[in-house]
Amino acid sequence: MDIKLLKTAVAAAAMFMSFHFGMMAQDTPDKNPQVEEYARRYDLLVSRLGPDGVGIETLLDNWAEIAPDDIRLLTARFSYYFAKSQSTEVVPKAQKKFMGAAPVLTLKDSTGADVNYFQEVFYNDSLYSLSMKYLDKAVRADSDRLDLRFMKATALVSYEKESPDMALAYLSKLVDENVLVEGKWEYPGAEMTPSFFQDAIQEYCYTFFNIGSEGSYKAFFDLSEKMLGYYPDATVFMDNVGSYYLVAEDDSATALKYYKKVLKINPEDYTAIKNSVLIARKQKNTKLEKKYLAMLVKCTDGAEKLAAETRLKAL
Template sequence: MKRTLTLLLMVLALPMMASAQEALSQNEFLRRYTNLAERVGPAGLGVETLLNKWEAAWPEDPQLYLARFNFCYTRCRTSHIEDMSVDKYLGQAPLLPMTDSLGNKHNYFEVFDYDDDLFAQANSAIGQAITLKPWHLDYRMARIDALLAYEKDQPEMTLQELKALADKHYREH
């Protein structure tokens, strides 16, 4: 009888224990994300699942949207090495300067390419963080940095974002 009662209590307690584990705080989600991102990278295995759970529990947390931005931005970015006949590319020195057997200089640069759809998701995520906390400059600078890297040598969107930031500052002060 005692054994049956103990078993019954354990079965009844399991759903309550599971729901208590699901009700994580914002700080606990941030801690778990930080630990996971340190181990597997910002776009590693399990990060998207954690972000989805975090969003379901705390949809108004700006740190969530910064984490989602990092996830999407990391996934949208790929790189390759390219031979260019310039000494600097976007302000960077060559990754590998070489001279061939004929004496011709070859400068190899790392060039980044972006998946437009994933970049749009990243931009949307950081936009949500900015909407929730408009005066957090780290969110705005993350967007500006990403736009500058995405646009490479034609930074029109970056310039618009910087102008909007300056206008907002002067309008409200």
């Protein structure tokens, strides 16, 4: 996808960063009917009140008395304290976007300059740490559960915001572990296809890109490079590196080199073609733009194909 489409796609992925995690409904039922009743009541309360609603802590305490190591209980505890740790404020920032989002409000200061206000989630460190303690316990109880690993990665991204150092380190180690276990994970409710792990990591790359800070761009680049180290022909991560140079470094020449590598593997890669068109247009290189516009016509349809054909005829 091109840069604008990439940012749009990432915005959707970034929405999970203030999301309150719920219990995994597909977890294996317990043989104890009382445990299952607590699980059922928990699901019902969360659906009506949210993960930190009135009465949920009492239910979790009672549940813990009979099944303290139930993974569903541990993830529910995590969700409860994670939600409790959050508070939202509208704050002024000297930037046009924050976490990939536009300001919720723009006012003028005494000099007439714009002052942008953004919605930001803040965390109570003690409650956040408590939530992670329960999640870590769940991971230790079943280290093959990839959903739990991603739950932790997502919580780290949410907590660190524009400086996702711990999230990057955690995901990098997870990439190493994925190679060691040969992709043999469990993910309740999902089909573990050969591309599942790579697709999920790409969602985190999208999120880092969308945040748009210096630290998140670095995480976007480093995680993409990490994946290329194990999967050198994975064009999606080559595209990422090209997009990093194009957007974060404003280095069109290096970006184009990566897109050319992509097109040698997949001549119809939309991201590489579309961004190459943009680079050629920026460089005012008509010959190069014609080349990539012709390729764009072949790999698109509808309005975009028509626009590419019109532009090609006009050159």
